[in-house]
Amino acid sequence: MIRHLMPRSVGGQLLALLLLALLVTQGLGLMLLTYERNRAVRAALGLEAASRAANVALLLEAAPPGMHAAILGAADSPLVQFSLGAVPAATHDSGEGRQLVAETRNILGDGREIRADIHRLVLPPPELVADIPEAMRPMHRAMMAGRNDPLELVLSVRLSGGGWLNVRTLFHRPGLQWSPQALLPLLLMLAAVALVAWVTARRIVRPMRALARGAERLGRGLDTAPLALTGPTEVQEATRAFNRMQDRLTRFVAERTRMLAALSHDLRSPLTAMRLRVELLAEDEDSTRLRALVEEMQAMVEQTLDFARAAAQGEAVQAVDLVALLRDLVADAGA
CATH class of the missing domain: 3.30.450 (Beta-Lactamase)
Known part of the structure; x- marks a missing residue:
């Protein structure tokens, strides 16, 4: 609850x-x-x-x-x-x-x-006076119920x-005495605590929100600046760990991209030699199939190199109207 x-x-x-x-x-x-x-x-x-x-x-x-x-x-x-x-x-x-x-x-x-x-x-409850008006009897009962x-x-x-x-x-216990003067310090303390809590919460929540936005940007692309170390010590430690993770991911992807580009570049020479040898073969079914395989491998290598160049250039992410893009693709396919 x-x-x-x-x-x-x-x-x-x-x-x-x-x-x-x-x-x-x-x-x-x-x-x-x-x-x-x-x-x-x-x-x-x-x-x-x-x-x-x-x-x-x-x-x-x-x-x-x-x-x-x-x-x-x-x-x-x-x-x-x-x-x-x-x-x-x-x-x-x-x-x-x-x-x-x-x-x-x-x-x-x-x-x-x-x-x-x-x-x-312990005294017995007092009896109601006979001549009390009916309208005042509930108030009298309430007063008697609250007595000590x-x-x-x-x-x-x-x-x-x-x-x-x-x-x-005989003496009675004094009852609670509420007055505006007695409630004023409590209200002031509540206001002071609320103000301190609001300032503290902003100090904690602001870097946490920045960390959440940084994680969202990292999910869309690795080319993001490190987050500033602000807020309490615990939040700064979390931000520092996030920056280290982002740096390791960036270096990991960059190394894999360079390795893939190097492999693709090294494959171009043997593929070119294979293509020349296929061209020297007589025209038959086997040579045609082999030529198609070499061209397919050549296209894959070129696409890999294009991907590596695009990753190295680090193009900015742009918002695209997906509906308009699909409409253009359908129009091009229909043409």
Whole structure:
């Protein structure tokens, strides 16, 4: 499937592969950035909760028991809830809670028992409000479907007088934020990669096309100039090998042509002598047949020499109208 979608040209494939690599790296970078941002947000909110929990624990230990309820009420907020209990609300330490435990102990300045648990809180889907207009219900469902389940932090601090200070807080993962300012660098990078790929493809494809045209000219005739060595090193090596092949073919054909011309020239003398001897024979059937054979051999030798002279002269190839040529041949044959 991917092979059918890829462009057929070298430049198109190079551009497609570079853009695909850029999109993959940008996607992985975006995922890593989102993950690190979520961790940073969780760490900031968790450390803020840990700092408040440590300060509240110090206040509770310094205040008389009658003021504990007032201190907890003053410390409560819509996002962070404080309570006292005989047992810790955090039953165990999670991996992400160890930093909060260390930060809380650092503020308290002792090695008391502290537990921190961060876990995902799965909430049931909210019910649609009865008085929502029918036209807004699809939009409301879409908003609810795209919401993120919150993370719950449970922090339990052992008090010096006995009992536990339990802290609960919720925070949501920040969603992806797309804006023209965020998309502009990606578009600029895509444009830069496309420009680089286009320039690189032209640098590679141009000498390859010249090599293809040189091979086409070589197929039509050997009298062609060597190709210029341009482009990357690999393309230059291919062009250099093509020039060497062309030079060897030219020398091979030239040597064979000279050898054939020499043989044909050497055959003219014995053929002339044979023709003179045939002329001295009496006129009969055998002498007539022998004379025809000698004349045929003489014609073959002359044609071979004519071919050698034409190859040596190196006449330029000319375009011929094949239809007009055949029409003239038919007309000459009919005449």
